[in-house]
Amino acid sequence: MKKKESHHSALSVSNGIEQPSSVNEAAVARLKHQKRKPLSSKQFLEGILSGNRIVLSQAITLIESSLPQHQEKAQKIIEKCLPYSGNSTRIGITGVPGVGKSSFIETFGLHLTSLGHKLAVLAIDPSSERSKGSILGDKTRMEELSTQPNAFIRPSPSAGSLGGVARKTRETIILCETAGFDTIIIETVGVGQSETAVHSMVDFFLLLMLAGAGDELQGIKRGIMEMADAIAITKADYGNIQKANRAKAEYTNALHLFPPSPSGWIPKVLTCSAHKNEGIKEIRETINEYENFIRKNGFFSTQRSEQAKYWLFDTLNRNLQDHFYLNPEVKKHLLKYQENVLDNKISPFVAARKLLNKYFKE
Ligand code: GDP
8 A cells, every 4th residue: 555645744643553452353253153043952951951040041031931932942942851850849839918928938948958959939920910010029038048059039920811820830840840959839829810720730739827817718718728738827936826826726627627638648737937947847847748648649640640631731722722813814803703792693602603613714
């Protein structure tokens, strides 16, 4: 290149020395590459198997995403994880807000991790969708447990129907088991149907109850009590011990009136205090006793098979339903048929048949 003539002016700039770039080009290229290329499902499996929490969390985020490409990837990861799953004790914990669920899980979880267990805590919170505010997630929960290297706490997936949220949690269990967690706690608020969903994915169902809180059943439906493998009366401490013992006797009597559970196990009623760390060990021992009992009598595998069947049909039903309602012909005519039904112009059965005919293009 022809050298520029230098004008000896105050404005002329002398050529500087070329500086080396302060950016590590190789690192930039690597980062760009990483950004563009998401982990393959095989890499996800390897990461999860090695107990890498970041990879585990990313995979759970894919499960929770509603984007079709994320769902597709999530399903591939789950498929890869399935052979490594199933080796945990799955415990469902429910109770009304304020009963002491998070305090209990904190103390119980610390007890488990002190024994060398690896614990994952998942949640199904039906409130998070409806009220946009979560009963389980809006406060600082399980502060100490969350700092334990052997504990993994994941809040409830918030998007979708209860069925959808439950399915995501069920799939998350598979990933957590693959990551080596030997105990999985599924927490839910005892206010509605979510207990049934939790019951369909756990081995042991623990119901937390308050002593002497007025209404004997505290709005807990009889059906939920029937599902319980144990009831723990919480806050059995300070001036509350007598009341807790009385409640224990009452619930023990009440449970006798229920039909025998299909597992053959007689549900136990215990008292505990999360604040004073009392009765916690006994609850763990009860869960162990129960697990030994149902493994011996075969109910453990029967229940897991029943649950697998439940999720098979749940998934089939959901997919078929989605497929139906997303069908353009159905979408086009559904509203009109609905109006006609409401105007008594056509019966709901005929309307349904006609829509199905459109779907099946008969
Ligand atoms: P959750 O809404 O069911 O998760 O209940 P929390 O764990 O947040 O507890 C609700 C309230 O009960 C809080 O004020 C806790 O401090 C209190 N609490 C929880 N466990 C105990 C306990 O073992 N003893 C006493 N005295 N209070 C407790």
